[in-house]
Amino acid sequence: MSRSSEHGGGSSDDRPRYRYDAALATTIEARWQDYWEDHHTFWAPNPVGPLAEGWAEAAGRPKLYVLDMFPYPSGAGLHVGHPLGYIGTDVYARYWRMRGRNVLHAMGYDAFGLPAEQYAVQTGQHPRVTTEANIANMRRQLRALGLGHDPRRGVATTDVPYYRWTQWIFLQIFGSWYDPDADRARPVTDLVAEFEAGTRAPVGPANPDGTPWAELDPVTRRRVVDGYRLAYREEATVNWCPALGTVLANEEVTAEGRSERGNHPVFRRPLTQWVLAITAYADRLIADLDLVDWPEPIKVMQRNWIGRSVGANVRFPVVGHAGLDLEVFTTRPDTLFGATYMVVAPEHPIVDAIVPPEWPDAILTDAVADVPAAWRGIFGTDVGPPEAVRRYREFAAGKSELERQAEGRVKTGVFTGAFARNPTSGDAIPIFIADYVLMGYGTGAIMAVPAHDQRDFEFAREFDLPIRCVVAPDDDWLAERGLDRAAPAGEWPEAFVGAGAAVASANVGVSLDGLATDDAKRVIGEWLAREGLGTPTVTYKLRDWLFSRQRYWGEPFPIVYDDDGLPVALPAAMLPVELPELHDFAPRVLDEDDHSTDPEPPLARVADWVEVELDLGDGPRRYRRETNTMPQWAGSCWYYLRYLDPTNDDALVDPDVERYWMQSPDHTGGVDLYVGGVEHAVLHLLYARFWHKVLHDLGHVSTPEPFARLFNQGYIQAHAFTDARGVYVEAAEVEERDGRFFLGEDEVQREYGKMGKSLRNVVTPDDMYRDYGADTLRLYEMFMGPLDASRPWSTADVAGVHRFLQRLWRNVVDEQTGETIVDDEPADDETRRVLHRTIAAVDADMADMKFNTAIARLFECNNRLTQVVGERGRAPREVVEPLVLMLAPLGPHIAEELWGRLGHDGSCAFVPFPAADPAFLVVDEVEVAVQVNGKVRAQVAVATGADDAAHEGAARADARVAAALAGVMVRKVVVVPGRIVNFVVG
RNA sequence: GCCCGAGUGGUGGAACGGCAGACACGGCGGACUCAAAAUCCGCUGCCCGCAAGGGCGUGUGGGUUCGAAUCCCACCUCGGGCACCA
Secondary structure (H helix, E strand, O other): OOHHHHHHOOOOOOOOOOOOOHHHHHHHHHHHHHHHHHOOOOOOOOOOOOOOOOHHHHOOOOEEEEEEOOOOOOOOOOOOOOOHHHHHHHHHHHHHHHOOOEEEEEOOEOOOOHHHHHHHHHHOOOHHHHHHHHHHHHHHHHHOOOOOOOHHHOOEOOOHHHHHHHHHHHHHHHOEEEEOOOOEEEEHHHHHHHHHHOOOOOOOOOOOOOOOHHHOOHHHHHHHHHHHEOEEEEEEEEEEEOOOOEEEOHHHEOOOOEEOOOOOEOEEEEEEEEEEOHHHHHHHHHHHHHHOEOOHHHHHHHHHHHOEEEEEEEEEEEOOOOOOEEEEEEOOHHHHHHOOEEEEOOOOOHHHHHOOOOOOOOOOOOOOOOOOHHHHOEOEOOOOHHHHHHHHHHHHHHOOHHHHHHOOOOOOOEEEEEEEEOOOOOOEEEEEEOOOOOOOOOOOEEEEOHHHOHHHHHHHHHHOOOOOOOEEOOHHHHHHOOOOOOOOHHHOOOOOOOOOEEOOOEOOOOEOOOOEHHHHHHHHHHHHHHHOOEEEEEEEOOOOEEOOEOOOOOOEOOEEEOOOOOEEEOOHHHOOOOOOOOOOOOOOOOOOOOOOOOOOOHHHHOHHHHEEEEEOOOOEEEEEEOOOEOOOHHHHOOHHHHOOOOOOOOOOOOHHHHHHHHOOOOOOOOEOEEEEOHHHOOOHHHHHHHHHHHHHHOOOOOOOOOEOEEEEOOOEEEEEEEOOOOOEEOHHHOEEEOOEEEEOOEEEEEEEEEOOHHHOOOOOHHHHHHHOOHHHHHHHHHHOOOOOOOEEOOHHHHHHHHHHHHHHHHHHEOOOOOOEOEEOOOOOHHHHHHHHHHHHHHHHHHHOOOHHHHHHHHHHHHHHHHHHHHHHOOEEHHHHHHHHHHHOOOOHHHHHHHHHHOOOOOOOOOOOOOOOOHHHOOOOEEEEEEEEOOEEEEEEEEEOOOOHHHHHHHHHHOHHHHHHHOOOOEEEEEEEOOOEEEEEEO
């Protein structure tokens, strides 16, 4: 690239030998990076344990835990967009180190995952080999940035000693159940003790009859207990992605029904999988958002994802099936009288029990005289209910989410041939299956109230079902739609979903008529409870976390199966369960549209690993290992705890170490600052909070939340260019001329987007190190805008901050001789005022992470210094030293170098940050703007601290003000001392 | 559709309800130089004006206020999230 010769050729003959250019910067940077490493500069002492070296000095300092989101070591390496947050946390960490904190800042690697495995499938190279190579490259790139990380704590999730503890945490989750009375997780040993003592009845699908514990056989007992565990196996409809050869969590599937990673088709199919009971924590995950200092949009996204809704479960008796009820969840029990039909999800198990062989010929409701053709299904009217239902189920299951959207959500469905009885009115109402009701939410069945629910309204229109108004719409609603109050609901253009007074809602036992919606909900709720028809219920959109993947490159489960096919936890002493060697990493299925073949995890093929003989306490026995692996999120759920005590073999973290770093007088505990991208708003951040709460409940960590403060950094984006064919061209070779863009002589179009290979607009840190040095890159990234904003990369603008560093260097070091040009003569008062104003501003900006304005202030101060040097030929030490120290968090290498050249030994990383002298912050006189009717007419000088009258007097004394006020009546004078005087005239 | 967030010079961006555009990039002019680069100095929101000066300006339209980029309402545009969740 040509740029390197322009900027990088520091050794060319006509250049001063000691000019701060890329070559010199790189030399300095390498030297200081070695120094920091050799001198353990950024080793953060733990209070106890093997990492306690240096604790004696650190003990008196308050701690600060600064954390970056765990990166995935990609084979592509870093581009300049990646380290934005890492630089931000490093500046912040270095600043607080100088402010006397014991700062923990480390960087590890989230190294399990699909890309390494897919690469292994293609090349036959073991994922561990590629993963370690990628980590080594990323470490090199990050080291060259001069990040002040504690290198001892840089764990990778793929390290066996690390995933040993990931497996250990899984065992804790498997070994726990959620006690709703205590509202926390407890060990299952407590649960069994309660069963044995008879203080708790064993309930659940494994014990449908409610047989007492003492009478259950051992296998049934285990099944009952397994049903309580926070980690359980369940046959559930899962997101199966053939192209990735694995199932995915709901969070990993996009709205289009494709995989978030790779954008492959995802199919829904039943499969037995490991699931973690995150929904048990739903309320606490919502409530504890109030404890943390996070961006409000992230909290909103988490609340929405959890999707708590309050309502009631109501049972509708199925006509002709004594004792069989259809249970629905509704948030509007007040509209129960308006339920004119019911819908169950196509997969709902009740369907098989209620579908009659033939369409009913009896007239069961006033509204329906015969079974209309439309009700009989969309595949012809000549088949009976079982066949119609079967065909509809096939139709619904075969549709991808994408197809459902493409159909514009026209409601489809089939009448099951069965009826239920509305418990309020006694009416028999038809039961449909339709795919707009989802099996996974609520009870998988609804009561349809078409007058007051838009979806039900559309379905009722489609199928000609009765629409009965039971909540009176307000006048505005009717007027906006040109409706008369007398108009029947069937003539409305849409459902009335608002609150209002209940109407036509009375039977012999209860009347809601005239009640407001909230009161009606309460009254009907009481009636339902009294009649034994329903119970108040809270439902969540959040589902339990599907936790197994059919992959090789992940943590094996510490689980084996015995002869009964039931899972048995390995004792902690048998950890780690290491991944076996494998030569063929490919999952069995790769065709992305093959949704019928069963998944087969690669580990299942390693027969001599799967089949094991173990002594788990009752003598040696044969067991089969679990062959699924954990999802990538597992390792990243708790790395911030392992950073604290990365070498501990006895615990995932020593309790004293954990308390030291996680507890704080400033908040309710957790990492003091966590910086990362907004894309983890619901995935990583929700999972990590969940694990943390489990560990908290079980006494392994001391704080309720993992991350006290969260900060979302923005993204660096970049221009990209397309030629006449619409093909992306190499952005670095495009030139701008007169506001247009050319590649050679051909004009190209400018676009804007993420930096990446496909847009051919990647700029790498290595490019920047070569052309400017790491300090310039750091400074530019911090200067280009506020840390939380996204902004476009502009290599041309990098020169600005590079020149600043050159100027500062030149103010301290003679470019020809390398001698410092600093002297001990005092600075003039104005320069001192500039310096101390700078210190005050930079100090405040640093603490507030406003690095862009902090840098601007440093520019100003250095510009003043340049002027002084120009006049005196020397730079006053009293200005230079604070300036260098203020620069140190931002451009640490150059600051260290200058600090050394100023005669100091060692690193300035722990030298106190400069403090502003208040004496130089006060000024005798301030410029005050004078307004007339809000328009600025003049500036006048006023003594600091002058009273209102003095301000007004000074303003009136100004000729322009006097002219503006001549001949008009001053009605009011507003004085804001030191800022403004405003004459209101007229 | 619903929920967030953001719209300021040619560009990136500053601005406790109080002088809009700090700082930087780019541009223009000057000094130095045989020349160029580098460096240093000055100017640089738009319009009118020789100038002094004046007018207009923070997506659009209203409002609150002595005073609004900032607060409120409506709308437009862009970015992000969710999307048949009963």
